[in-house]
Amino acid sequence: MAEKILMKGSEAIAEAAIRNGCRYFFGYPITPQNEIPEYLAKRLPEVGGTFLQAESEVAAIYMVLGAGAAGARVMTSSSSPGISLKQEGISYMAGAEVPCVIVNIMRGGPGLGAIQGAQPDYWQATRGGGHGDYRLLVLAPATVQEAVNLTYEAFDLADKYRNPVMILGDGILAQIMEPVELPEENKEQPEKTWAVCENHNRPRNIVSSSYPQVDVLEQINLRLHKRYNEIKNNEVRWDSYLLDDAEYVIVAYGSAARIAKAAVKMARAEGIKAGLLRPVSVWPFPVKPFQDILPQVKAFLALEMCTGQMIDDVRLAIGNARPVHHYGRLGGVIPLPEEVLGKLKELVKEGK
Amino acid sequence: MMHQFLLAGFGGQGVMLMGRILAYAGMKEQKQVMYIPSYGSEMRGGTANCSVILSEEEIDALVVSKPSGLVVMNAPSFDKFETRIRENGLVIVNSSTVTREPLRQDVKVIKVPANEMAKELGNERIANMILLGTLISATKCLKAESVLESLKEILPVHRHDLLPLNQKAIEAGMQLAE
Numbered sequence: 001m002a003e004k005i006l007m008k009g010s011e012a013i014a015e016a017a018i019r020n021g022c023r024y025f026f027g028y029p030i031t032p033q034n035e036i037p038e039y040l041a042k043r044l045p046e047v048g049g050t051f052l053q054a055e056s057e058v059a060a061i062y063m064v065l066g067a068g069a070a071g072a073r074v075m076t077s078s079s080s081p082g083i084s085l086k087q088e089g090i091s092y093m094a095g096a097e098v099p100c101v102i103v104n105i106m107r108g109g110p111g112l113g114a115i116q117g118a119q120p121d122y123w124q125a126t127r128g129g130g131h132g133d134y135r136l137l138v139l140a141p142a143t144v145q146e147a148v149n150l151t152y153e154a155f156d157l158a159d160k161y162r163n164p165v166m167i168l169g170d171g172i173l174a175q176i177m178e179p180v181e182l183p184e185e186n187k188e189q190p191e192k193t194w195a196v197c198e199n200h201n202r203p204r205n206i207v208s209s210s211y212p213q214v215d216v217l218e219q220i221n222l223r224l225h226k227r228y229n230e231i232k233n234n235e236v237r238w239d240s241y242l243l244d245d246a247e248y249v250i251v252a253y254g255s256a257a258r259i260a261k262a263a264v265k266m267a268r269a270e271g272i273k274a275g276l277l278r279p280v281s282v283w284p285f286p287v288k289p290f291q292d293i294l295p296q297v298k299a300f301l302a303l304e305m306c307t308g309q310m311i312d313d314v315r316l317a318i319g320n321a322r323p324v325h326h327y328g329r330l331g332g333v334i335p336l337p338e339e340v341l342g343k344l345k346e347l348v349k350e351g352k
Numbered sequence: 353m354m355h356q357f358l359l360a361g362f363g364g365q366g367v368m369l370m371g372r373i374l375a376y377a378g379m380k381e382q383k384q385v386m387y388i389p390s391y392g393s394e395m396r397g398g399t400a401n402c403s404v405i406l407s408e409e410e411i412d413a414l415v416v417s418k419p420s421g422l423v424v425m426n427a428p429s430f431d432k433f434e435t436r437i438r439e440n441g442l443v444i445v446n447s448s449t450v451t452r453e454p455l456r457q458d459v460k461v462i463k464v465p466a467n468e469m470a471k472e473l474g475n476e477r478i479a480n481m482i483l484l485g486t487l488i489s490a491t492k493c494l495k496a497e498s499v500l501e502s503l504k505e506i507l508p509v510h511r512h513d514l515l516p517l518n519q520k521a522i523e524a525g526m527q528l529a530e
Contacts, residue, residue, distance in 0.1 A: 006376050006387070117414075172414050177372070177387035179379045255414055262412035334415050 004179040009144045010035035012180050013103060013167065014043065016151040017075050020186050022101070023049035024074040026063035028056055028082060031115045032171035033105035036077040057082045061089030068098040069207040071195030073155050077103035079171075080121055081112060083129070090164055091130030094224070095209025097194075099158035101151065102136070103167045105174045108332035116332030117172035117255055122309035125168050126283040133221060135228045137161065137235060138283040140168045140253040144178035150280070152183050159190050161231055168282060170305070172255040172334065237280035238289055242268065246275025247296060248344055251314050252303040253279045256328075256335070260303045263340035270341075272348055282310065290317040299347050300324045303340055305333075353408055355493045356416045360401035360433055361425025361446070366480035369506070370423070371402035373484065376502040377494045378406040386411045399428055406493050421491055423483050424450060425466070444486050446479065462486055464528050470521065475514075478521040485525025496526065 007015070014036045017025075025040045037053065044051040054060035060076055067074040078086060083104045093100060104125060108118040128134045137157055141147035147169060154165040196205050211217040241261050243249065248267070252260040257278040267274035277293070279286050290300075299322055302311035308326040315324050327343040329335040357374065359367040371387050378385035388403040403416035418438040424430040425446045434456055437443055442460045448467030464486050466479035488494045500519055507515065 004379060006372075006379050006385070172388075175389055176414065177375055179385060258412050258414055265412065336415060336417050337413050338417075 004181055006177050007144060007180050008035055008175065008177050009147050009169065010105065010174040011039045012144050012148045012182075013077070013151045013169075013174075014039040015182060016148040017101065017155070018043055018047060018049070018185075019183050020152045020155040021073040021189050022075050022155060023047065024064075024067040024072050025049070025051050025076065026054050026060040026067070026074070027076045027078060028054055028060050030079045030082045032107060032117075032174050033077050033079050033103065035174065036103060036105075057085035058089065061086040062092075064100050064102075065089055065093050065096070065098055068093065068100040069096065069195065070197050071192040073159075073189065075101040075103065077105065079105045079115075080107045080109050083121065083124070087124075087130035090136070091128070091132045091134060092209045093164050094128070094130075094134035094136070095132060095220075096207050097162040097224075098164070098207060099155075099162050100164050101154045101158055101167065102164055103151070103169065106168065106170045108330070114332040115171055117170035117305065117334060118330070118332050119170060119254060119256060119305040119328075120309070121168070122282065122304070122306065123312075125166055126285070126313070134224060135231070135283055136164050136166045137231055138166045138168050138281065139237070140280060140282050141173060142254055142257045142278065142280075144173070144176065145180045146280075147173060148180050148182060152186075157235065159192070161227055162194070163227065163231075168254065170255050171332070232284040235281055236284050236286045236288070238286035239278040239280055240289065241276040241278070243275040243277060243289075243293060245273055245296065246293065247273040247298045248301065248347060249275050249277050249293065249297050249299075250301045250303050250340070250344070251277050251279070251310065253282055253310065256303050256305055259335055259337055259340060262337035263303075263344065266337055266341045267344050270345075272344060274344055279310070279313075282313075285313040285317065287317040290314070294318060294321055297322055298351075301340075301343060301347065302326045303335065304328045305335065306330065354411075355404075355406040355421060355491060356419050356438075357404045357406075357421045357423070357487070358401060358416050358419035358433060358436070359404070359423045360399065360429035361480075363398055363400040365400075365425045366477070367400055367423075367425060368402050370480050370484045371404045373499060373502050373506060374404045374406065374487075374494065376506055377498040378404075380498045380502060381494060383407060384409065384411050386414070388414065388416065399426070399432070401429065401433075421487060421493075423487055425480065425483065426450065427452070430454075442490055444483055444490065446483060448479070460490075462490060462529065464525065466525075469524055473517065473520055473524065475517060478518060481518050481521035482525035485522035486529050487525075488522075489526035489529035496522065
């Protein structure tokens with residue numbers, strides 16, 4: 001590992017992509033993720049890659065589809081409204097089994113919203129996002145270092161499962177600077193025998209999501225379903241803090257999880273047995289750790305910077321076994337650890 | 353020990369650079385660091401601020417709600433952030449532009465006539481470096497050498513002719529911390 005350097009989250013994501021072979025980026029500008037395309041516009045030509053600012057998000061996502069179908073490692077990034085525009089193309093990629101990495105640096109919404117950090121796109125990210133019964137593998141880093149590690153890994157996962165992978169962050173992660181260690185450049189790419197590229201020694205490949213015959217499409221759906229189950233079995237990631245004896249468990253991902261961790265420390269100092277369960281993959285959602293700790297837990301608190309979306313997955317994980325509460329600030333307001341502690345104390349007092 | 357600094361002023365006064373130097377120097381000293389730019393629909397001539405956390409332990413929270421140290425380069429920033437300083441915290445005021453007395457009695461105040469001092473040193477634009485010197489000296493958060501080394505690495509090479517001036521400014525600021 002190289003020595004640590006100080007990097008902005010967005011630039012670190014961009015550099016990590018290059019380190020794992022990403023050579024194509026297509027996008028359209030939107031705050032608060034513009035440092036990703038800005039960085040890649042400079043860096044990609046240096047490594048023989050292509051950066052292209054498309055005329056729109058819709059155009060950009062189909063360029064991603066084209067490059068991915070040709071077997072290239074390709075990425076796009078945007079922020080909430082831009083990701084909404086890309087959903088049609090993402091669905092086409094899921095249907096055509098085209099690997100790619102999509103970065104969503106979420107902002108407050110709905111509509112144009114505001115550019116500060118928020119987490120209102122959880123449902124969109126974890127339920128497919130576009131039309132059709134598909135899933136994305138969605139990873140939610142909490143630190144700049146984790147953003148590097150997960151972005152790097154995202155390219156391998158996208159190729160392994162021939163499926164788009166999403167990095168789900170927010171304006172805080174994209175804008176803060178923290179020291180990071182960057183991985184070495186990976187020069188070995190997996191062979192893609194299915195790709196639409198020059199090859200004189202095999203029958204032609206077709207990469208498409210058009211299956212007009214219902215019985216054929218049903219088989220495709222079943223195949224994808226099987227693959228999603230494989231992802232569920234293999235790629236669940238989560239982290240925890242002081243969970244072993246926790247009676248009150250905060251569940252939070254990404255930036256919110258760091259605030260939650262600070263709140264857990266404050267609660268412990270006041271004698272409250274609090275802990276943190278942090279989903280790192282938000283799809284697939286880590287169900288098992290919830291079941292493992294259930295006997296000792298009195299209540300769960302979902303901390304999200306939205307009105308409550310991940311809370312659904314917490315409830316799906318534990319059923320009605322324990323109360324699940326929610327705390328969040330909205331529209332780009334960042335919750336303070338003190339506020340989260342206040343909510344925890346309320347739960348303890350009311351014996352919920 | 354966790355230092356949580358908030359640096360504020362007009363756009364163009366160099367508060368973002370001050371923040372980046374602090375974070376960079378902290379990293380050099382193997383500390384945990386985080387630099388958080390204020391982020392909004394900013395405009396030229398408007399107020400700008402950033403936060404820096406320097407810590408021996410892992411940094412959790414991504415917000416500096418109650419800074420242990422505040423540096424204000426203009427009056428609007430002082431009005432906006434004075435109430436937020438932690439009890440017994442420190443505020444370094446650029447007294448060239450902030451003329452009113454502090455309202456808080458429970459914080460330490462250091463007044464630095466940074467613009468005049470910078471002018472005397474030969475360049476008004478290094479007022480931020482004077483205040484940075486005062487901050488590191490008053491809080492002992494970082495060694496002066498790491499700050500100077502960081503400045504060298506952050507400044508583009510074609511600006512390295514300004515390094516001696518910046519060093520003088522930092523040293524002048526440090527002397528005011530007593």
